[in-house]
Amino acid sequence: MRMAMKKKGLKVAASLLAVSMAFGTVGVAATANTTGPTSGKSSYSQDQKIVARVDAERAIEHVRYLSEEIGARPGGLAAEKESAEYIYNTLKSYGYDVEYQYFPVADQYIAEVAFADGTSWQMAAGPNGKVSDDAVKGEVIFVDGGSSLNDFPADTAGKIVVMPRAATTAGYRTQVNNAVEAGAAGVILQSLVGSRGNYGQTFNPSLDKKVDIPVFGAAFIQGEWLKEQLAEGPVELSLTAEQFSNLQSVNVIATKAPKGKSKDTKEVILGAHHDSVVGAPGANDNASGVGLMLELARVYKGYNTDKELKFIAFGSEERGLLGARHYVNQLSQEQKDKIEAVFVPDMVATSYEPAKNLYVMTPDGSRNMVTDSTTAAGARLGNSDILPGTFGSSDHVPFHQAGIPAALFIWMGVDSWSPLVYHIEKVYHTPQDTIEDNISPERMQSALDVIGSGLFDVVRKDVPALNK
Structure with missing residues (x-):
C-alpha cells in the first residue's frame, strides 16, 4: 500500500x-x-x-x-x-x-548496514551523500538532537552518528551538516513515529548539498534496535550505498x-x-x-x-x-x-x-x-x-x-x-x-x-x- x-x-x-x-x-x-x-x-x-x-x-x-x-x-x-x-x-x-x-x-539509492556478526539491514541512501561500494566503517554513537554543534560529543570524529531525524527537511539537513562539521564518518537518520502511531519507514534523505560521507534514512524500529544494542556495549557498523540506474x-x-x-x-x-x-x-x-x-x-x-x-x-x-x-x-x-x-x-x-x-x-x-x-x-x-x-x-x-x-x-x-x-x-x-x-x-x-x-x-x- x-x-x-x-x-x-x-x-x-x-x-x-x-x-x-x-x-x-x-x-x-x-x-x-x-x-x-x-x-x-x-x-x-x-x-x-x-x-x-x-x-x-x-x-x-x-x-x-x-x-x-x-x-x-x-x-x-x-x-x-x-x-x-x-x-x-x-x-x-x-x-x-x-x-x-x-x-x-527511476533510479533507486539503496543502503546496506552490515554488522560485525555478518548480519545486515537494508535502508535508503541520500543521493547527495557518499554513494560508493567502498565501505565506511566506524563505531556507532547516538545523538539525541543535532540541531546544534554542541549536541555532538568531542569524540564524534570518525564515528557513525545515529540521530532521530528532525520533523522537517530543513531541520534534518541542519543535523547532517552539523554532523559533517563535527567529523562524523557517516550519519543514520532515524525515521519518526507518525501522528497516528505508525512507525516511520526508511527514506532517502534529501540533502541541500553534496557531502563526502554516507547519509542513510533508517526505519524508526531500526533506530530503536540500534539503541538497544548500544545499551549492551559498543557497536561497529560498515556502511555502503549504491545507485541503481536504468x-x-x-x-x-x-x-x-x-x-x-x-x-x-x-x-x-x-x-x-x-x-x-x-x-x-x-x-x-x-x-x-x-x-x-x-x-x-x-x-x-x-x-x-x-x-x-x-x-x-x-x-x-x-x-x-x-x-x-x-x-x-x-x-x-x-x-x-x-x-x-x-x-x-x-x-x-x-x-x-x-x-x-x-x-x-x-x-x-x-x-x-x-x-x-x-x-x-x-x-x-x-x-x-x-x-x-x-x-x-x-x-x-x-x-x-x-x-x-x-x-x-x-x-x-x-x-x-x-x-x-x-x-x-x-x-x-x-x-x-x-x-x-x-x-x-x-x-x-x-x-x-x-x-x-x-x-x-x-x-x-x-x-x-x-x-x-
Missing part, C-alpha cells in the same frame, strides 16, 4: 471518516451494509464452491516465500524480479497463460479464457502489487494480497467462467502506482471498455487488533460491481466484517481514473468516538511487517471467503440450478 500510514457475525457501526493526508484521502460509510445489493446470480451453494476450497494457510505459504525467502522487494531491483518469477511460475503451474510486462522506473519494474499477467468468447465478452481483473518499500519484507503490504490472488487463481482454474479473467501482480506500486498506471495507459479505449470490474486486495491479512474490519474502498466512495458483489457476498456468508468506504491510494486508482469500475480491499479500524482516528497496523512499511508480527490466518481466510465469493459471482458461468 502506497501511503504514509474480524470477527464473523460481528456488526460494527463505523463513524463517517474523512481525513486528508499526504498519501491520500480516507472516508468510511456510517454503517455496515449487512444486507447488501443482490446481483440476481448468487446463492449460498454458489459461494460454497469458493469457501469450501480456499485455504488461508496455502495463501500464507506464498506470503512466507515472498517475505522470508526473498524479503524486501523495492520496485525495479533484483528482488522484485525474483518475486515476479515466483508469481509467474506459480500461475504457470496452475495452467494459466502468463506473461511479463516490463516498464521503466531500472525496469515488472507486472505479471495471467489470463483465464472464458468458456465461450465473442466480441462482447467482458473482462474482470484481480490484481495485487508484489513490490515492497525499501527495508520492509512486506508480509501484509502486500505479499498478503498476492497470496490471496494466487490462492484464488488456484481455485478458479477448476471452474468455467463466462468472462475473461486476468490475475495481475503489479510492480512498483510503492513508487507511485507505477505498474497499474503503466498497465492502464497501454490499453486501447476498446480494451478499457471491455473491463467490467477490477478487484485490488492490498493489506488483507493484518493481525493488528484495532484494524478490525475489511473495507471495500473506491477513490470517490461510489458503488460499483466490485463493491456490490463483495458486500452482497459478505451478507450471504453472514460476515459483516466488510464495510464500504473511500480511499484514494492504491492500484485501483488508475483504473478508476480511466472510467473502469475498481475497488481496494484493506483491513482498517475506525474509533466510534472520533471520526478522525483510523487504525492501520503500526508496523506496515517497516522491517516488522513479517508473518510473525503482522499476519492473521483468520483475517486472510475472511478476505478469501468474501472477495473470492464476490469475484466468482461476477465471472462464473451461469448455471441455473445454482440460483435455486
Whole structure:
C-alpha cells in the first residue's frame, strides 16, 4: 500500500471518516451494509464452491516465500524480479497463460548496514551523500538532537552518528551538516513515529548539498534496535550505498479464457502489487494480497467462467502506482471498455487488533460491481466484517481514473468516538511487517471467503440450478 500510514457475525457501526493526508484521502460509510445489493446470480451453494476450497494457510505459504525467502522487494531491483518469477511460475503451474510486462522506473539509492556478526539491514541512501561500494566503517554513537554543534560529543570524529531525524527537511539537513562539521564518518537518520502511531519507514534523505560521507534514512524500529544494542556495549557498523540506474519494474499477467468468447465478452481483473518499500519484507503490504490472488487463481482454474479473467501482480506500486498506471495507459479505449470490474486486495491479512474490519474502498466512495458483489457476498456468508468506504491510494486508482469500475480491499479500524482516528497496523512499511508480527490466518481466510465469493459471482458461468 502506497501511503504514509474480524470477527464473523460481528456488526460494527463505523463513524463517517474523512481525513486528508499526504498519501491520500480516507472516508468510511456510517454503517455496515449487512444486507447488501443482490446481483440476481448468487446463492449460498454458489459461494460454497469458493469457501469450501480456499485455504488461508496455502495463501500464507506464498506470503512466507515472498517475505522470508526473498524479503524486501523495492520496485525495479533484483528482488522484485525474483518475486515476479515466483508469481509467474506459480500461475504457470496452475495452467494459466502468463506473461511479463516490463516498464521503466527511476533510479533507486539503496543502503546496506552490515554488522560485525555478518548480519545486515537494508535502508535508503541520500543521493547527495557518499554513494560508493567502498565501505565506511566506524563505531556507532547516538545523538539525541543535532540541531546544534554542541549536541555532538568531542569524540564524534570518525564515528557513525545515529540521530532521530528532525520533523522537517530543513531541520534534518541542519543535523547532517552539523554532523559533517563535527567529523562524523557517516550519519543514520532515524525515521519518526507518525501522528497516528505508525512507525516511520526508511527514506532517502534529501540533502541541500553534496557531502563526502554516507547519509542513510533508517526505519524508526531500526533506530530503536540500534539503541538497544548500544545499551549492551559498543557497536561497529560498515556502511555502503549504491545507485541503481536504468531500472525496469515488472507486472505479471495471467489470463483465464472464458468458456465461450465473442466480441462482447467482458473482462474482470484481480490484481495485487508484489513490490515492497525499501527495508520492509512486506508480509501484509502486500505479499498478503498476492497470496490471496494466487490462492484464488488456484481455485478458479477448476471452474468455467463466462468472462475473461486476468490475475495481475503489479510492480512498483510503492513508487507511485507505477505498474497499474503503466498497465492502464497501454490499453486501447476498446480494451478499457471491455473491463467490467477490477478487484485490488492490498493489506488483507493484518493481525493488528484495532484494524478490525475489511473495507471495500473506491477513490470517490461510489458503488460499483466490485463493491456490490463483495458486500452482497459478505451478507450471504453472514460476515459483516466488510464495510464500504473511500480511499484514494492504491492500484485501483488508475483504473478508476480511466472510467473502469475498481475497488481496494484493506483491513482498517475506525474509533466510534472520533471520526478522525483510523487504525492501520503500526508496523506496515517497516522491517516488522513479517508473518510473525503482522499476519492473521483468520483475517486472510475472511478476505478469501468474501472477495473470492464476490469475484466468482461476477465471472462464473451461469448455471441455473445454482440460483435455486
